Amino acid sequence: MIVTFSKGFKVLAIISLCSFIAACSDYKEVNQISFAIGVALDKEKDxxxxxxxQVVNPSNVTSASSTGGQGPAILNYQGQGRTIGEAMWKSFEKLPRPASFxxxxxxxxxEEIAKEGLLNALELFDREPDVRLSTAVTVSHNASARSILNALTPLNKIPSNSLISNLENIKKVAGTGQSLTISQIxxxxxxxxxxxxISTVALPKKQKSTGDLSNLEKASPTSPxxxxxxxxxxxxWVTWSKNHEIRPVLIAYNEMKSSYITASFEKHKFVTARLLTVKSKKYTTVKDGIPYLKMDVKGIAEIEEIKGLxxxxxxxxxxxxxxxxxxxIKKEIKKMIALTQKYQTDTLGFGKQLSFQxxxxWKNYRKSWSSLYQKAQTEVHVDISIKTAGSRTHSNQFQRGETQ
Known part of the structure; x- marks a missing residue:
């Protein structure tokens, strides 16, 4: 018989194991420690x-088949201060047990703190020896960071777990999302x-609180x-763009695992294709004070759907x-380059490539690269091979009497 456990149960199991393998002098029972799994940082109007x-509530972190507590699997404690560090310490004061990171x-x-600067926001975590620098970082958009972390979803009882899973899944399956770690940033x-x-996270407009347990009982729960x-x-933070703008970044750094793309190939005909592998190479040089940027992209795709005969x-x-x-794909990349040139932010890393090549x-142009990048000449080549047309040769829309 195969026994499966929910992700939340696994978290509790790991926490329990860690308490057993800790050194005797520092040994504490699980019920003597507050295990922090998520942090949200906001700036107030004053x-x-x-x-x-966000800390784990062990009594309510159970497997899907067990009968545990009926309350939330997490508890959120808030603190307010003149600095991020002071606000964090104020939240510690409200904990019934010492915090563990x-x-x-x-x-x-x-968004407000991101516009001030990420380094200041992350300094506390970079200095804290108990915090893993592989901890993920994301940014809220048109919503407070705490409202994102408060959202309860039925498929995962722990909002921090749910948010991480969502970001990882959308990057792996759709190739349209990305969170970076503290060390990467x-x-x-x-x-x-x-x-x-960085991909931004928001809540659907005109939605009530997502932190109520009633959200878990909905067939269509509100989620980030x-x-x-x-x-x-x-x-x-200098600008924001909606939809799939992150895909060219993943392509540029060869981090895209899979993605879906829809394009028009004839009048009233559309194809949805799945990009299976996509690899890119960047080339950068400077001639007479003008940067020349080139990106070559090669990939393999398969057809998911054809709309039209x-x-x-x-x-x-x-x-x-x-x-x-x-x-x-070429249009998306060119659009991305134009956007980043406008704001003088070399998101695709052409300057880094120049330093390598x-x-x-690079030694001569490093200090002036932002302004040079703005007037760079660009060239993009894309070569996609469709290796399979699927299990049929015709589109599913055929005229009556025809066979396939």
Whole structure:
């Protein structure tokens, strides 16, 4: 017999195990420690900061088949202060047990704090030895960070777990989302020639509180949604773009696992294709003070759906579909480059590539790269091969009397 456990139960099991393997002098029972798994950071109208600390409620973290507590699996404690550090300490004061951070999974930063700067927001966590630098970071958009962390969803009783799973799943399956870790953000900001882009999380408009237990009883519960991408210059939020703007970033850094794309290839005909593998190479050089940026993209795709009458008899029939997918990807990348040039934020890392390919050029242009990037000439080539047309050769829309 195979026994399965919910993710929340696994979290409790890990927490319990850690308490057993800890050194005897530091040994504490699970019910003597508050295990922090999520933090939300907001800025209030009076200029102070509010920190929301999410801790596990062990009595209500149970497997789906067991009968445990009926309350929430987490408890949120808030503190307010003149600095983020003071706000965090104020939240600690409300805890019934000492806080423990080795299991911290995510930090949610509000849009207002992101516009002030990520480095200041993350300094406390970077200094804290118990915090893993692999902890994920995401940014809220048109919603407070605490409202994102408060959202209760039925498939995962722990909001921090649910948010992490959502970000990982959308990146893995759709290729349209990304969260960075504390260490990645700090490294990106400190490195010359590349900037930070992070998927933003929002709540559906005109929705009531998502932190009520009643939200767990709905067939269509309200939950946080990935609604776009925040672009940063150095460590400050400079602009935001909706939809799938993050995909060119994943392509540029060869981090895209899979993605779906829809394109028009003939009048009233559309194809939805799944990108199976996509690899890119970047080339950068500077001539007469003008940067020249080139990106070559190659990938393999398969057809998921064709809307409209179309027959696939041979490889030649695939060419119009391949071309339209290539053009759609090219358009997305060119749009991304134009957007980042406007705000002088080299999100795709062309400056970093210049430092690798032409160190002497980078030495000369490093300090002025932001302004140079704004007037760079760009070239994008995309080559997509469709290796399979699926289990049929015709689209499903055929005229009566025809066979397939």
């Amino acid at each position: 200029g102070t900061y509010k920190a929301t600390l 080795p299991h911290l999974e995510i930090v949610v930063i509000s 700090i490294q990106y900001i400190k490195d010359d020639g590349q900037e930070v882009a 949604e990935i609604d776009g991408t925040a672009f940063f210059k150095e460590d400050k 179309y027959t696939l008899e041979n490889d030649k029939d695939l060419q119009p579909i391949e071309k339209c997918v290539e053009e759609e 032409h160190p002497s050029q």
